[in-house]
Amino acid sequence: MKLTILGCHSATPRINTNPTSQVLEINNHLFLIDCGEGTQVELRRNKIKFNRIKHVFISHLHGDHYFGLIGLISTFRLLTRETELHIYAPKGLKELVTLQMKLANSWTNYQLIFHELSSNISELIFEDDKVEVYTIPLDHRIYTNGFLFKEKPGERKLDMNAVLNNDIDLAYYNKLKQGFDVENNQGKLIKNKEVTKDPEKPKSYAFCSDTAYNEQIVEIIKEATVLYHESTFLDKHMQLAESTKHSTAKQAGKIAKLAEVDHLILGHFSTRYDSLNEFKEEAQTIFDNVELAEAGKIFNYSN
């Protein structure tokens, strides 16, 4: 699992700060998460192949999270893309993109498939044999979702010494990997757990931006490998965080602790702060394993 940050600041794009966008690579998928203005240039800068992006997830329809999407859709068309593109976004985006296409008297030469979101409870919005994606309903000024990307559990691993000692026929190995008990060549029932080991813990990534402090998400993101939680403000600007329905670094730390995640990444920083170290220090008063997002930074979570 690999996360590339394209932009991690709030509000307006500036010379050295990009609005929210990131790419998650998980089980050979390349998921684009949010798409602020300038995202297509950042994709180029980070040498991410446009054609590998087949799914785009948009948290909410504030501009700093989606104003780059229509340009990306157009660029895909100009590059004669044929691969279909799925867009998971709040209801309304389809109408908007349709109107923009109509005004330009054009449409895409590839299939553009909108999955419009409007539920206020967590739902499964993507699934294949290896990965699931769930929404994480957030608490912001407009309808907003985070997204939980989860690897499905892999097959159980054979303990080959135990398998051979128990004289189990090759034909049953797949059954063992799938977790079943099997009979050995002497007709004795062998308990699965005696001859297999747990698979590696499936990895998961929870993207939570933008949101006020909201303990209701803890249950959904429980024990995630990585939590990206917005921290627009520092604790000293708590009033601003409350009035704009954003979080502080300390609050992000609290959510990480309650959810017992392995890693916390902070992002969506207000451009009012010159140095971001205080964000890390503040979150670390609550939760140890904290890193700061940064445009161009890559987070690798390999086994």
Place this chain on the structure above:
Amino acid sequence: MKLTILGCHSATPRINTNPTSQVLEINNHLFLIDCGEGTQVELRRNKIKFNRIKHVFISHLHGDHYFGLIGLISTFRLLTRETELHIYAPKGLKELVTLQMKLANSWTNYQLIFHELSSNISELIFEDDKVEVYTIPLDHRIYTNGFLFKEKPGERKLDMNAVLNNDIDLAYYNKLKQGFDVENNQGKLIKNKEVTKDPEKPKSYAFCSDTAYNEQIVEIIKEATVLYHESTFLDKHMQLAESTKHSTAKQAGKIAKLAEVDHLILGHFSTRYDSLNEFKEEAQTIFDNVELAEAGKIFNYSN
């Protein structure tokens, strides 16, 4: 008169090429012309004060000419702008911006005034005591206008030697500047032309992008100080120019010659060309005074 190029390439924004946008400073106005994705960052890079922009002119609703506008409008709001903003653009943009604002559950705290264009003949769309702006109907795949920015003629200049020799009372100086004949202290009628000189030639700027070769614009832009004419392609790609309703550098040169402008600036280059020198050479086979647009380049036309 001063022109700052923010972007001058066609189609998709890339790391080193920005889509169309430029700022024209004329008689203390700062006019923003087209607004491709990333324009607000280029405005910052070129240190152009956001608040001085009160009028935005959008040629047409292809993305590379306006996808940066909604972000700019939002940023103005976040910066608590109070100055009104006028937007001159093809019909449809107001509906689009309104929908985007509705989806974000927000509106501007400043007055946003749309002047929607739909006429196919040149019309006066802005006028104050010093400047006029006319549309230049262009021939592109969708409804498109260029814009002609014209200084109004200044007052006539007093030839002070002649004025004093003719014994004209101070009270008549303003009349003289306005072009009237006056009586001198002896009651003799003095012809205006005998005691005044022509004012400096008013400057004008014609922005023509995007368009196929179109001689109908020549009459409108006749004798303009500066013509910015698109040259998406070189002559060797004439077929592409025709099928996409764009122009070649040679065709831009022809229009400049027919219109007898002082200066020609080429722009809207296709990103297929690595070097742009050929554009200049090609146009110069027809018209001498050619320059190439370039992001960050400033063209000054002082007296």
